[in-house]
Amino acid sequence: MDKISHFNSSRGGNPAFTRELLAEAEDDQLTRIVEEAARELKSPIALVTLVMEQVQFFKAHYGLPQELASARGTDRDVSFCQFVVNSGQPFELSDAKGQEVPQQMVDEYGIRAYLGIPILSNGTVVGSLCVLDTKPHDFSESERINLKKLADLVNERLAELNGKRKESRTSLIGRAAFPAVEELHETLPPIRQRLSVAHVATRELSTFLRISEMALYGKLPSKEELRETLKKAREALERCEDSLYDIEVSVEDAEDSIEALEHVFHPSSTTLLSEIAVSGRELARHITRGTGGVLMPDIQFDPFISTPRALGASIVAITLSLVGTGLQKAGKHHKIKVEAEDLGSNAALVINCEDLTEASLGEIIRELKVHTDEDPTISYRLAGNSIKLLFSVVTTRP
Numbered sequence: 415m416d417k418i419s420h421f422n423s424s425r426g427g428n429p430a431f432t433r434e435l436l437a438e439a440e441d442d443q444l445t446r447i448v449e450e451a452a453r454e455l456k457s458p459i460a461l462v463t464l465v466m467e468q469v470q471f472f473k474a475h476y477g478l479p480q481e482l483a484s485a486r487g488t489d490r491d492v493s494f495c496q497f498v499v500n501s502g503q504p505f506e507l508s509d510a511k512g513q514e515v516p517q518q519m520v521d522e523y524g525i526r527a528y529l530g531i532p533i534l535s536n537g538t539v540v541g542s543l544c545v546l547d548t549k550p551h552d553f554s555e556s557e558r559i560n561l562k563k564l565a566d567l568v569n570e571r572l573a574e575l576n577g578k579r580k581e582s583r584t585s586l587i588g589r590a591a592f593p594a595v596e597e598l599h600e601t602l603p604p605i606r607q608r609l610s611v612a613h614v615a616t617r618e619l620s621t622f623l624r625i626s627e628m629a630l631y632g633k634l635p636s637k638e639e640l641r642e643t644l645k646k647a648r649e650a651l652e653r654c655e656d657s658l659y660d661i662e663v664s665v666e667d668a669e670d671s672i673e674a675l676e677h678v679f680h681p682s683s684t685t686l687l688s689e690i691a692v693s694g695r696e697l698a699r700h701i702t703r704g705t706g707g708v709l710m711p712d713i714q715f716d717p718f719i720s721t722p723r724a725l726g727a728s729i730v731a732i733t734l735s736l737v738g739t740g741l742q743k744a745g746k747h748h749k750i751k752v753e754a755e756d757l758g759s760n761a762a763l764v765i766n767c768e769d770l771t772e773a774s775l776g777e778i779i780r781e782l783k784v785h786t787d788e789d790p791t792i793s794y795r796l797a798g799n800s801i802k803l804l805f806s807v808v809t810t811r812p
Contacts, residue, residue: 432576435464435535436471440759441790443571444474447543447564452476454560455529455553457545462533462568464541465490465499473541479523492518498530498542504558505530505542509550519546527551529558531565535572543568575790593700593735600700601668608657608664615654622647667699685723687754687761687805688713693723694730695752702738702750709749715756719805721791726805729785729792730763733803736781737767740774760793760804768799775801 444462452460462474470493472478472486482488490496494515497505507513507528510520519525529551530544543565625643695708702708719726737750751766767775778801779794786792791806 431540435572435575441474444568447567448474448476451543451545451561451564455545455557457547459546461544463495465495470495492516494528495530495542495544498532499539502532502539506553508552524548529553529561531561533565533568535576593698601664605661605664608660612654612657615650618650619647685719685726686716687719688716690723690726690730691752691763693727694734697727697731698734701735705738705741705747706749708734708752710752713754715754717761718808719761720808721805729803733765733801736778737765740770744769759807761807762802762804765801767801
């Protein structure tokens with residue numbers, strides 16, 4: 415049979431399948447583990463699979479045929495890993511051909527041998543670390559032991575993805591939001607000051623109007639005094655108009671900061687690339703305006719990404735803040751350029767770091783590493799004088 419269902423389905427859902435586990439972004443640590451598994455067990459294919467109700471998802475893979483690598487999974491009923499999950503025990507096939515297991519992988523892709531070790535998330539078996547061979551393979555005891563050791567490393571990595579990043583999320587968001595809060599604090603005093611100027615100007619205008627009325631009825635001694643009164647009235651009107659303009663700008667700045675803070679504190683599982691870019695820019699404005707602000711052309715490539723809005727905006731804000739701080743230390747004054755780039759399965763925000771020293775770039779990279787290492791939907795890359803923030807693209811629009 416091409417397909418066999420050997421799986422205890424749970425329609426209530428499985429809390430072990432967290433967002434971090436199911437993210438489509440490539441995980442470097444898991445990729446290194448499957449590469450080592452294939453090498454150690456002398457097998458052409460190695461996988462970290464997550465087996466769900468309908469599909470098995472390839473969290474990490476090595477040596478897959480191109481179409482399976484692109485699909486990142488198969489129907490659950492054609493998998494061998496379902497036997498691992500169902501029993502919670504290792505499962506082994508030295509030659510799958512003609513055995514009571516699904517034959518589709520045998521017939522279509524020539525898979526003959528299989529060895530899978532259970533992997534766990536939050537104490538629950540969710541899939542396997544497995545190797546597959548295209549020829550019969552009698553696995554030795556040492557190979558089983560080696561694969562079990564590597565499966566333990568997978569479990570450690572899954573625990574990191576589920577736990578460590580969550581612990582630092584609050585401090586990360588707080589750090590990103592702080593400059594925006596400071597911006598709001600600094601926006602209010604100028605508004606109050608300009609309101610005072612406007613109040614004074616309107617009072618002067620009302621007085622000048624009364625003096626003008628007196629002149630109309632011949633109660634002012636000279637035309638010279640009237641000319642002086644009109645001159646002062648015009649000056650007061652200019653001060654009032656300038657104050658109203660400044661108030662309007664300050665209010666718009668405050669509204670932008672509040673909107674950016676809302677994006678940080680209102681949870682969202684998916685978001686547009688442009689939303690985190692704009693929110694991050696506004697969150698960091700209190701720092702970046704000291705070097706000329708952020709130049710961000712309209713983002714034409716604007717996919718949905720799997721990074722939550724709060725996390726994505728925080729990472730963008732922290733990166734821009736670090737770049738702005740580095741430019742200030744270097745005594746440079748120019749806008750920070752940000753552009754979007756299509757990298758297939760990833761969407762990148764490219765942040766120009768021109769004029770930053772190698773030491774400054776090192777500081778930024780170390781800081782980003784702290785916040786991105788435990789999240790599978792975010793990574794970073796140095797490209798010349800730019801930092802690329804890479805976000806995993808959602809393949810289907812939510």
